[in-house]
Amino acid sequence: MGIQSVSFIGLGALGILFGSQMNLSLPKGALTFVADETRVKKYKEKGVYANEQFCDFDYRTPESIEKPVDLLIFSVKADGLDAAIELAKPIVSEHTIILSLLNGISSERILGSVFGEDKVLYSVAQGMDAVKVNNILSYHHMGMICFGDQGAGTISIMTKEVAEFFDRTGIPYEVDTNMLKRQWGKFMLNVGVNQTVAVYRGNYGTIQVEGEPRETMIAAMREVIRIAPYEGITLTEDDLSYWLNVLNQLNAEGKPSMAQDVEAGRKSEVELFAGTVLALYKKHKLAQPTTNQMLYENIQRIDSHSV
Template structure:
């Protein structure tokens, strides 16, 4: 199947990043942002900017009838996922390929409960150092999307279709035949990086150099490695070093979304990270003291809003 029409829901950092790239390389009517009426008016009046340039996006409300998308990309925050799943229904057809760029390891299953797991490819967004303040996004490194099938060791026609599309529009990607491990690896990175930068009120540079913050980050990541053994994923120090090498490519002046959320006094995605770690910790009776401390600290900050 040739991918011609793309729909995106979520105009956060990744939504703007992906949408800006696509909109410059595809007909405007073929890249659609799904937004409710109030958001649509706000976006059209205030505009959205990417590295200083205004983005010329096409916005459609969930109620508008339209042709199904060939590719549907979720870039919402986790707390908005259930609402987004309902909002995209007019964009989903029997052949629509669905990708979730959300953090964590659960969004694919949640979307699949409504639209079927057969329509979903696993994906991991990595290597981005995008920072969004208000309606303005800035980044130095675009990163890439890793895509693959749910079952390891195979490359389906859906994966080949998305890869061919990304080749056509010069979108950075990688096909991985073990996406469960990739998802867990990114989860491990987020557990370390997002929470540590938020708690230390710092930037990527603070955890790229030796010191207390970096030690905390790595300790939190190692707790995920331990849990992965109980979950049958079996991350290792090799995986840890790979993701630390990804971290090293990011702009020292950048910061992850969790730090941006706390600065803006918004509730963070802590349930996806330390929250998930603590649930597995209790399930397997494995202590995870570093993540417990990070969780308690961030929840304490959020309680002051």
């Protein structure tokens, strides 16, 4: 029968982006956005838009969902993950497959420790230039979801089921048999681009041209390459080129999620990025990486004025 029901937790840029695509082909009731009562009320009143189209989403509290869902997608920011996990518990059964679109290298481990590692696939969302202002999402590139099993070289039945579901619902995807490396590659990208664009108050255009911001971004990414082997991951200059190429495709006017947080006065996800890099250098008793240190301090300063 395959995956028949899917819930997102997180009606943000990514939830709207992929949810609106799925909504085009799924029967009514198959796709739900799960939230607490206050959020459900707000979403029903205000609605959301994707590229100027109204999204006819089904907003639900977990209690109002009749049975556990087949696929559960976490699309909250890092500071919302714990509450989202609590909220999700009633709609998870032994058959539920869990995906996390969160950036960073820790959310799958956290989800696995709560729901069981056997339910969680590893994933990264990449290549999108989504910009969300209030309840309106705009994008030129939808990007894709890369996913697969935690263990390298395997393609489980769960992975095949999600691939079949994405085929059916028109979600661009790639199955990767080395997800830890992919996730570290994406981590390297975010450490570079998200933090640099936030600090320089720019957009993708700022780092697509030669100059100080692009040099800063690449220096921060190389600090990830340097620490990766201490965690059992190999990243090379070829990986750096691959991810720089991903960035070159994006609409120059678009911005990473961190820059959008800073502009909206929300707390950033700096702990997922420089916070994690600095902690890893400390863990492995290496001298602190200067570029990430500088970015961390700057973003912390910006965050101190946020709510």
